[in-house]
Amino acid sequence: MMVGPRTLAGRLVLVVEDDYFQAAETCRACAVAGAEVLGPVGWLDEALTLAQGAEPIDGAILDINLHDQMVFPVADALHERGVPFVFVTGYDRAVIPSRFADVPQCEKPTEPGKVAQLLISQSW
């Protein structure tokens, strides 16, 4: 599935992913779609700081396991702000708390373009 040209144009997307190369791929896909990237960050504390910070985040792509810590506090912070987001994970759906039942999930290995596409369908 191809991402439409600049479908995320002008949007600020938070990328949370603990693997450098996968983060780089995701950032590239976001850039292709026209988004500006906040991050990427791979550690829970850093992600939480950004999610609770002053940046006007429009959407987020969240890897679930960050160096053996679960990303859910970040998801909660974003949810509170009304920021749409998607999960990227190697885990089964079962590990995701039920309060995030409506949040779309991309299973690893992912096609970064698809993740961006999913985020677009979530928000705009």
Place this chain on the structure above:
Amino acid sequence: MREVGERVRSGIERARAEAARRESEERFRLIVESARDYAIFTLDETGRVTSWPPGAETVFGWTEAEMVGQSVDQTFVPEDVAAGAPEAERATAAREGVAPNVREHLRKDGARIFIDGSTRPLAAAKAGARGFIKIGQDVTERRRAEERLRTLIQGIPQLVWRSGRGGRWTWSSPQWQAFTGQTLEESLGLGWLNALHPDDRQAAHLAWVDTEGTEPLAMETRIRHRDVRSHRWFATRATPVRDAQGNIVEWLGTSTDVDDLRRMQARQDVMVAELQHRTRNLLGVVQSVAKQTLRTSDTLARFEAAFTDRLSALSRVQGLLSRSDHEPITMGTLIHSELDALGAAHMPDRVVVEGPEVRLRKGTVQTFALALHELATNARKYGALASASGRLRVTWHIVVEAGGRRLALEWREIGIDRAREAESPVTRIGGYGRDLIERALPYALRARTTYELGDTDLFCRIDLPLGEDSELKDHA
């Protein structure tokens, strides 16, 4: 005439009475003699045997000829004879009308048998000739069966108990008492509920109410252990015992310790989820390695060589990770694993590897190993190990900082050919290896790295956090 008539009549009556008496005695004799499971015999006042019917012979083994006139003492075990039990029994029977005789006895063949019976005084047939009748049954087999059952019940690891309606216990096994610390009395009625975890008591009681019908009872509850004051999970099963009419007489129940099982099941669930996560993650890593290699390969042949090489490195580190529960991964293991794969083990004069035993966090191993692989493979193809004169020195030490302990690794190659080295995909800026060292390690492992290429040497320093102090200690 009348007198004659009277006499005849009374003679006939006497004869009838006599016949009736004889018939009654005959009936009694038949009963006694056909009762082969029972030893029924008589003694005189001094304990000498006066009659010994076939039943007694069957039970004790001695014949009538062998026993009549002999002392009954020989049917008692020596310790009871020594304690005066035969006399005491007769005295009790004479005084009370009956003396229980429930004890071990001796058979002719010396075997011990268990008799359940009694001794009673005989009504005097003739004045002064009093004696006793002993009736007893050989219950040795039944007692052994009961003994075996008791041994079984008290020997099995399950906690066993008996219960009336509504979970009102009538008995608990020694195991129950040993595990919970309750006395038998404390466990009876609904007392056993007190040994359950407070949160499970109501459910356990309700389970009994619900099963009031007919079905076997099944539930899992936590039971408190007497010593550790902690609870363990038990699976409880109870089956009703019914009478001939099908009414429930009582319940027999067991509680089986399933705590380890539940723990293992929970652990297994976690492991399966973890395995799922790791596999998918690994595929993600393979995908990004493929993409990065593709970006930096100018021909398909070069892509194939580099990709295969990197997959092998990834595979080696999976091997180390899968054994890491038994063999912690140390800095030395990781370095040697990479150098050995390149055949550097055969160049001891040109390769020096030195550093303390430092255990690495599992989470850091994969990325770190891929970076070391890039350095090692680069040294082999373009650097110190590609020429005859080059030397490689890998050393590391621990640095203690305010933020915690860090591992500082130094990779130094001397005697390299810069022109050749410049072709290396590691050295090329934007190449996969250099990206890995200069960007991925800082990003993923919070490492600090430097990579410097001189005219004849190459220096790379990787400094990363070690985590908790326990890393250094060996597992017991």
